[in-house]
Amino acid sequence: MSAPTPNESDERLGVWLVGARGNVATTAIVGARAIARGLTGTTGMVTERAPVSRLELPPVSGFVFGGHDIERESLLEQATRQSERNGVPDGETLATVEDDLERIDERIEVGTARNCGAAVSAESQHLDPELTVGSVVEQIRSDYRAFREDHGLDRLVVVNVASTEPELDDSDAYDSREALERAIEEDDGDLPASVLYAYAAVVDGHPFVNFTPSTGNALGGIRELAVEKNVPHMGRDAKTGETLVKSALAPMFAGRNLQVLAWEGHNILGNKDGLVLEDDANAAGKLSSKGELLESILPDIGHNRVRIDYTPSLADWKTAWDYIHFEGFLDTEMKMQFTWEGSDSALAAPLVLDLVRLIAHADEHDEGGLQPQLSSFFKAPLGVDEHDFSRQLEGLTEYAERHS
Amino acid sequence: MSAPTPNESDERLGVWLVGARGNVATTAIVGARAIARGLTGTTGMVTERAPVSRLELPPVSGFVFGGHDIERESLLEQATRQSERNGVPDGETLATVEDDLERIDERIEVGTARNCGAAVSAESQHLDPELTVGSVVEQIRSDYRAFREDHGLDRLVVVNVASTEPELDDSDAYDSREALERAIEEDDGDLPASVLYAYAAVVDGHPFVNFTPSTGNALGGIRELAVEKNVPHMGRDAKTGETLVKSALAPMFAGRNLQVLAWEGHNILGNKDGLVLEDDANAAGKLSSKGELLESILPDIGHNRVRIDYTPSLADWKTAWDYIHFEGFLDTEMKMQFTWEGSDSALAAPLVLDLVRLIAHADEHDEGGLQPQLSSFFKAPLGVDEHDFSRQLEGLTEYAERHS
Amino acid sequence: MSAPTPNESDERLGVWLVGARGNVATTAIVGARAIARGLTGTTGMVTERAPVSRLELPPVSGFVFGGHDIERESLLEQATRQSERNGVPDGETLATVEDDLERIDERIEVGTARNCGAAVSAESQHLDPELTVGSVVEQIRSDYRAFREDHGLDRLVVVNVASTEPELDDSDAYDSREALERAIEEDDGDLPASVLYAYAAVVDGHPFVNFTPSTGNALGGIRELAVEKNVPHMGRDAKTGETLVKSALAPMFAGRNLQVLAWEGHNILGNKDGLVLEDDANAAGKLSSKGELLESILPDIGHNRVRIDYTPSLADWKTAWDYIHFEGFLDTEMKMQFTWEGSDSALAAPLVLDLVRLIAHADEHDEGGLQPQLSSFFKAPLGVDEHDFSRQLEGLTEYAERHS
Amino acid sequence: MSAPTPNESDERLGVWLVGARGNVATTAIVGARAIARGLTGTTGMVTERAPVSRLELPPVSGFVFGGHDIERESLLEQATRQSERNGVPDGETLATVEDDLERIDERIEVGTARNCGAAVSAESQHLDPELTVGSVVEQIRSDYRAFREDHGLDRLVVVNVASTEPELDDSDAYDSREALERAIEEDDGDLPASVLYAYAAVVDGHPFVNFTPSTGNALGGIRELAVEKNVPHMGRDAKTGETLVKSALAPMFAGRNLQVLAWEGHNILGNKDGLVLEDDANAAGKLSSKGELLESILPDIGHNRVRIDYTPSLADWKTAWDYIHFEGFLDTEMKMQFTWEGSDSALAAPLVLDLVRLIAHADEHDEGGLQPQLSSFFKAPLGVDEHDFSRQLEGLTEYAERHS
Ligand SMILES: NC(=O)c1ccc[n+]([C@@H]2O[C@H](COP(=O)([O-])OP(=O)(O)OC[C@H]3O[C@@H](n4cnc5c(N)ncnc54)[C@H](O)[C@@H]3O)[C@@H](O)[C@H]2O)c1
Ligand SMILES: NC(=O)c1ccc[n+]([C@@H]2O[C@H](COP(=O)([O-])OP(=O)(O)OC[C@H]3O[C@@H](n4cnc5c(N)ncnc54)[C@H](O)[C@@H]3O)[C@@H](O)[C@H]2O)c1
Ligand SMILES: NC(=O)c1ccc[n+]([C@@H]2O[C@H](COP(=O)([O-])OP(=O)(O)OC[C@H]3O[C@@H](n4cnc5c(N)ncnc54)[C@H](O)[C@@H]3O)[C@@H](O)[C@H]2O)c1
Ligand SMILES: NC(=O)c1ccc[n+]([C@@H]2O[C@H](COP(=O)([O-])OP(=O)(O)OC[C@H]3O[C@@H](n4cnc5c(N)ncnc54)[C@H](O)[C@@H]3O)[C@@H](O)[C@H]2O)c1
Ligand code: NA
Ligand code: NA
Structure with missing residues (x-):
């Protein structure tokens, strides 16, 4: 303290x-x-x-x-x-x-x-x-x-x-x-x-x-x-959770000239914000500000999707799972995954x-x-x-x- | 290409x-x-x-x-x-x-x-x-x-x-x-x-x-x-794998004034480097260069451990699992985990x-x-x-x- | 062999x-x-x-x-x-x-x-x-x-x-x-x-x-x-991947009288089967046979969702991430997660x-x-x-x- | 209730x-x-x-x-x-x-x-x-x-x-x-x-x-x-946590005739039990009852290790990360991982x-x-x-x- x-x-x-x-x-x-x-x-x-x-x-x-x-x-x-x-x-x-x-x-x-x-x-x-x-x-x-x-x-x-x-x-x-x-x-x-x-x-x-x-x-x-x-x-x-992590991690892939083939981001949360975002119209802006960040840092990214799902029991706790499929030297395919479990508010x-x-x-x-x-x-x-x-x-x- | x-x-x-x-x-x-x-x-x-x-x-x-x-x-x-x-x-x-x-x-x-x-x-x-x-x-x-x-x-x-x-x-x-x-x-x-x-x-x-x-x-x-x-x-x-990720992620916790209570890093790999590092004497330098990085970025870190274990079937593929326990606003405890699966060489x-x-x-x-x-x-x-x-x-x- | x-x-x-x-x-x-x-x-x-x-x-x-x-x-x-x-x-x-x-x-x-x-x-x-x-x-x-x-x-x-x-x-x-x-x-x-x-x-x-x-x-x-x-x-x-794992794990929660609050299953795969399943009509049967299993083993389950997404770079490799939120003794909320990375065929x-x-x-x-x-x-x-x-x-x- | x-x-x-x-x-x-x-x-x-x-x-x-x-x-x-x-x-x-x-x-x-x-x-x-x-x-x-x-x-x-x-x-x-x-x-x-x-x-x-x-x-x-x-x-x-999960999952690998090449189990916990188990002598019995289970269900297992580490900030919460490397048809290598986060008591x-x-x-x-x-x-x-x-x-x- x-x-x-x-x-x-x-x-x-x-x-x-x-x-x-x-x-x-x-x-x-x-x-x-x-x-x-x-x-x-x-x-x-x-x-x-x-x-x-x-x-x-x-x-x-x-x-x-x-x-x-x-x-x-x-x-x-x-x-x-x-x-x-x-x-x-x-x-x-x-x-x-x-x-x-x-x-x-x-x-x-x-x-x-x-x-x-x-x-x-x-x-x-x-x-x-x-x-x-x-x-x-x-x-x-x-x-x-x-x-x-x-x-x-x-x-x-x-x-x-x-x-x-x-x-x-x-x-x-x-x-x-x-x-x-x-x-x-x-x-x-x-x-x-x-x-x-x-x-x-x-x-x-x-x-x-x-x-x-x-x-x-x-x-x-x-x-x-x-x-x-x-x-x-x-x-x-x-920028509080998954996107914050992306903005810290994506530059690492860029900086090492690693080719991101796919970045899948899957968010589940249970608060009212989550419920509102279940509505496709309301989610549009959120998904686009979440998605654009990667395109900007990794212009060559192969595939980039973000999902937000409503899971009532989680209440205000948001869990994100991200799966990053990337290619390095000698065309070697590798993977990074993370989960983030935070209190949104x-x-x-x-x-x-x-x-x-x-x-x-x-x-x-x-x-x-x-x-x-x-x-x-x-x-x-x-x-x-x-x-x-x-x-x-x-x-x-x-x-x-x-x-x- | x-x-x-x-x-x-x-x-x-x-x-x-x-x-x-x-x-x-x-x-x-x-x-x-x-x-x-x-x-x-x-x-x-x-x-x-x-x-x-x-x-x-x-x-x-x-x-x-x-x-x-x-x-x-x-x-x-x-x-x-x-x-x-x-x-x-x-x-x-x-x-x-x-x-x-x-x-x-x-x-x-x-x-x-x-x-x-x-x-x-x-x-x-x-x-x-x-x-x-x-x-x-x-x-x-x-x-x-x-x-x-x-x-x-x-x-x-x-x-x-x-x-x-x-x-x-x-x-x-x-x-x-x-x-x-x-x-x-x-x-x-x-x-x-x-x-x-x-x-x-x-x-x-x-x-x-x-x-x-x-x-x-x-x-x-x-x-x-x-x-x-x-x-x-x-x-x-x-700096190729887990430590690279740490050097991208740890500044995020520092930058947001989040208190890292514990950062556990567990590495398994199956190549000759892994076999040599099973020997405590040879591992000492490795563990210290891996460990110091966090202490430097997060001087208030509560607990910081890195393990390297030899898992023969993985051959040259190194998998790291990192578990980060941190505290934010209103003493809220939260967690981030990642896995990294890369070909070391x-x-x-x-x-x-x-x-x-x-x-x-x-x-x-x-x-x-x-x-x-x-x-x-x-x-x-x-x-x-x-x-x-x-x-x-x-x-x-x-x-x-x-x-x- | x-x-x-x-x-x-x-x-x-x-x-x-x-x-x-x-x-x-x-x-x-x-x-x-x-x-x-x-x-x-x-x-x-x-x-x-x-x-x-x-x-x-x-x-x-x-x-x-x-x-x-x-x-x-x-x-x-x-x-x-x-x-x-x-x-x-x-x-x-x-x-x-x-x-x-x-x-x-x-x-x-x-x-x-x-x-x-x-x-x-x-x-x-x-x-x-x-x-x-x-x-x-x-x-x-x-x-x-x-x-x-x-x-x-x-x-x-x-x-x-x-x-x-x-x-x-x-x-x-x-x-x-x-x-x-x-x-x-x-x-x-x-x-x-x-x-x-x-x-x-x-x-x-x-x-x-x-x-x-x-x-x-x-x-x-x-x-x-x-x-x-x-x-x-x-x-x-x-039953080959995620659902196989579910049929092995769900009985454990039932057998120990643990209350599953939510079971989220998220699948990504990149083969033609994945492409066909992107079509909602074709996916319907798949999602229902995947979903019913949990309802059957865990009749009191709070929330149960399965998603299948198409991620081209994965080819025939299917990755599932499952997040299980459950409650035990003294209303204690706990979590299990798994990932499964298998060659579908x-x-x-x-x-x-x-x-x-x-x-x-x-x-x-x-x-x-x-x-x-x-x-x-x-x-x-x-x-x-x-x-x-x-x-x-x-x-x-x-x-x-x-x-x- | x-x-x-x-x-x-x-x-x-x-x-x-x-x-x-x-x-x-x-x-x-x-x-x-x-x-x-x-x-x-x-x-x-x-x-x-x-x-x-x-x-x-x-x-x-x-x-x-x-x-x-x-x-x-x-x-x-x-x-x-x-x-x-x-x-x-x-x-x-x-x-x-x-x-x-x-x-x-x-x-x-x-x-x-x-x-x-x-x-x-x-x-x-x-x-x-x-x-x-x-x-x-x-x-x-x-x-x-x-x-x-x-x-x-x-x-x-x-x-x-x-x-x-x-x-x-x-x-x-x-x-x-x-x-x-x-x-x-x-x-x-x-x-x-x-x-x-x-x-x-x-x-x-x-x-x-x-x-x-x-x-x-x-x-x-x-x-x-x-x-x-x-x-x-x-x-x-x-049998309360990681080992319980093993006893539910290992039979699945056996039942499908999948060859487990390596099963790594890594536990971190922060209660007094964890502190006592830091002592190698006291841990011996625990590790052996945790380990034997896999050998019994999967007699051909290639590699099997369990670690218990003491992470004070987790208090009574035990987190296990298990990494399972297995081989299936046509010598295909695949992976399953899970994490378990439970209140031990x-x-x-x-x-x-x-x-x-x-x-x-x-x-x-x-x-x-x-x-x-x-x-x-x-x-x-x-x-x-x-x-x-x-x-x-x-x-x-x-x-x-x-x-x-
Ligand atoms: N980590 C985060 O929580 C986070 C991060 C980034 C952005 N945001 C954004 O912050 C906003 C608030 O999130 P929240 O979790 O507090 O949501 P919430 O649903 O708990 O609160 C939103 C509040 O806004 C009120 N409201 C809705 N429309 C209104 C209007 N037109 N005029 C006045 N009040 C109105 C609602 O009644 C509700 O009380 C959301 O837009 C969310 O996307 C939150
Ligand atoms: N991602 C990585 O692979 C990575 C990252 C950082 C550092 N390193 C370091 O790079 C080094 C090499 O890693 P590796 O995976 O190639 O290991 P390796 O065991 O495959 O190769 C090491 C080679 O060094 C030779 N060698 C050992 N002692 C020698 C000596 N005194 N003189 C000459 N040759 C000697 C060995 O015979 C062997 O051929 C290790 O020290 C490792 O810690 C590797
Ligand atoms: N692990 C698994 O791969 C798995 C598990 C359970 C079920 N399945 C099911 O098995 C089926 C095959 O999976 P796949 O990965 O081989 O898919 P695929 O798309 O690679 O192969 C399907 C084949 O069926 C052919 N086909 C489609 N409609 C046909 C028709 N009416 N008559 C004759 N041929 C037709 C297609 O041309 C294609 O060659 C799918 O229904 C899938 O859901 C697969
Ligand atoms: N999930 C679980 O918590 C779990 C699962 C399986 C087994 N266990 C086992 O249960 C035991 C208790 O676990 P815990 O978390 O309560 O540990 P704990 O350290 O909180 O409690 C152990 C208690 O035993 C007392 N004690 C120690 N030696 C004693 C002795 N010789 N005579 C009388 N009392 C003695 C200690 O003072 C302490 O109060 C441990 O052996 C643990 O390995 C626990
Ligand atoms: Na040049
Ligand atoms: Na009774």
């Missing part, structure tokens, strides 16, 4: 989680409060390890949480279920942060479920689907604003940790700020929730992180807006906290637009071609050294 | 393999000749991949092979047995290079077996153990010299691919050139064969590579000599060819002493602390960019 | 393979001829191990092969491709049986492709689809008869090793001999090839084995016919030879109808509920003891 | 555990009490599954526990540590049985540590080593007797779950009752604790089970005594309860001597050659059918 670093700013930082009652959000909130109360260490947090820990970053213990969700069950109910089913968090930790969870739950507003797919929106509570896109955006902006004012925050970071949406068919149609804003104005029925949350954040200067494979800030129009407003933002699809949650701290840091230093130094956190880092995890991390190291 | 690149020097390069009739040497020779005859591609060779391939390097097809061994069975007999037991090389390839192997076998001289351990020297044919150390060194120097002259070579690179020796007890006693040369003069009975081969090479200006965990050029006295004579040399213990042989080319390149450019740009090839790279494979490889990339 | 047993009958036995140019058939034929020529042993053959080896069985070396196929490429071409891609058979073995293969290829007749699915029948050569069902049956009967007469055979065993067909929609419609024969007469367009091959065999007294998941002799009408004619027959879907081929010998034995002893003593060979043994491999095998042991 | 079956006898049954404060004993006691209090089901108990559940067996809820140990820490302290380190039992279950544990702990007497090896006896509290063997036996007999009288028990079953002892050098010297009793009389210094516990039980008619690989009742002298006194007893070394504890019930049943039915129907519970079942798990289990099924 390593102690938090001393090197911390003392601003009041708001953290707005879209999907605030989900697994990842709940674990991030529980973890932050457990750290604040001295119950747990910071293992798993990249910002607590040198040299990144030498940056002056907002302390996790000072985060003020709020968010949107479309789920009725409270944060505490969610956390209790997670504790019972997954063992994460453990009972003792949960007991100590119970009051915190109840307080934070009151700050969670009803979100929009536009174009989130049937797997997500069924049985949920959400903003009236009859509202115009413009009114939805206004509502979200006002939620952000009210939170910031009510809690006297110096800064508000918005993080999308909501369920994965189906892919947007024609994302090129919103390639410029102008096209996007016209679409909002004209009540374009295709725009998905993630884009509205992202737009509402960036247009008002709130740094934005897309932890999910959903479209969000990947849209050309939002990227242009972020540059114009000098708002830092980054995404997409956090325990892997994701500390990265949420890291990203909040680092994007707040960029914002404080007036560094707007995409944040390539954060590429190591994402399966499909916006604006970055490098997928080798070690080299991506060097980008963060250099950033840390530059700023400390 | 990628074609060799055009960018090649045309010098006559001699390649002297100590342990020339072993698995690694045989596969390297078969492979080089098969490439020369257009039978196979260069998959597995780092020097055939951009940006290293942009260097002007001696072509593999022009290598003139010779060497030392203490084994009576001919190169062709060895290769035939390998082909039958391991399937590497395949029968067709072997048939085509048969004459080459017979010709090269005539250039293999009897070596010394001093302090190589009982597992190695029993039943071997070797230089008279009654000879003084000084005479052994003279014999080796004269073998190198004669080969160079007989074949009109522009340069001779010496590579140690002989069986692993027991560790040298007191390597500090030979910390300076002066101490080492006095020990040779005074017929010091402790000096092992690998040191004598290395000394004989470096003192006469032949670049030297130690592919094995044996002492060889790691000794202080030889390192000093190499600086004084400006001779390039590097080692030790080539098919993995090693192309690296022998790469190292010959790259050390010859350094020699041509008058870059003497240790060669840190070659660190990615070794489990215990001399003079280099970095063990992250991606970062080691960047050193080679930078070298290639600097020179091309 | 164990020598064939002495205890053999000397009748001339014909072996008619439906799908004679496929992987399984080719390997069975190559193996039988290699045994006949003393090139290989009988490892993998159940009938060559006590106590089954004590039965008086027709010698493999005396098998006279013929068959149907819809593929144009010759047996030798198939075997050569298998040898090159899979390494099974090896080059030397293939060379020795080449003449045998050419001779046997001339005895392969053009078959019917009725209702075999697009994945199979495209580009094939087959009996005119305009023929009535009745005429097709007549053609097949006459092919069997001619073969028997031309080669002076004492007995003809027919084995279906053709590609898996799509499932028959309404198999109950052919529940009696009478219904089936009326359907043939009335030119019922739904009857698939496997049923026609089976009917033609049984109606003329040829013992029949269905090695595949296709309908064939599983149909009520054929079972009735076999009883009436006292013809031995058995099936279906030979090397596993299947000896069983073809075993089944031919054992069904010929039953025929000689006038034991018609289903053959429950052969249940251990099948994923979905007709007429047998026992799926525990050890207990199934005891049935065979008892049969052997009864007859020897 | 299945409810206990109604079919139960109502005698007062005493259960005396030698090693009562160890992992296995503690988990068995916690489990029995949790069942009694309705907190948990009986998953993992063989006697709660048909047809064995149809026997009239003493109810677990009525077991009266007592025992010997040489460890000072109380049962509750042990259970608390297990709960925290292993998660088994969970906190809620533990809380509910706390009082039970405290009460039972008072019934644990100080045992003898004779010839248990330094790894066990150091720092322990045990009977004065200066006592004669005869006096030790008297003390143990009187402990058993007092417990039986104090609690008005109808029957007392003794189970050895103490740490594994080093192997007895010359077990043939105690081959008859007469030789053994003379050795006790003559104060023979070689007799180990397990033999004394077993002798004291059998001589006074208490049924005895040896759950460990220690000598105990395997000695000829005790077997003779048990026959003369008609006392049921059985052993040795309960959660696997063992229900079997302790099962064995108590079943040996009490035999005693009630005056069936003395060895109990072959219990062979499926043991790695080295005394007096039984059959190692195939399915067939061993059939012995139990037949016993159950005979008695119900």
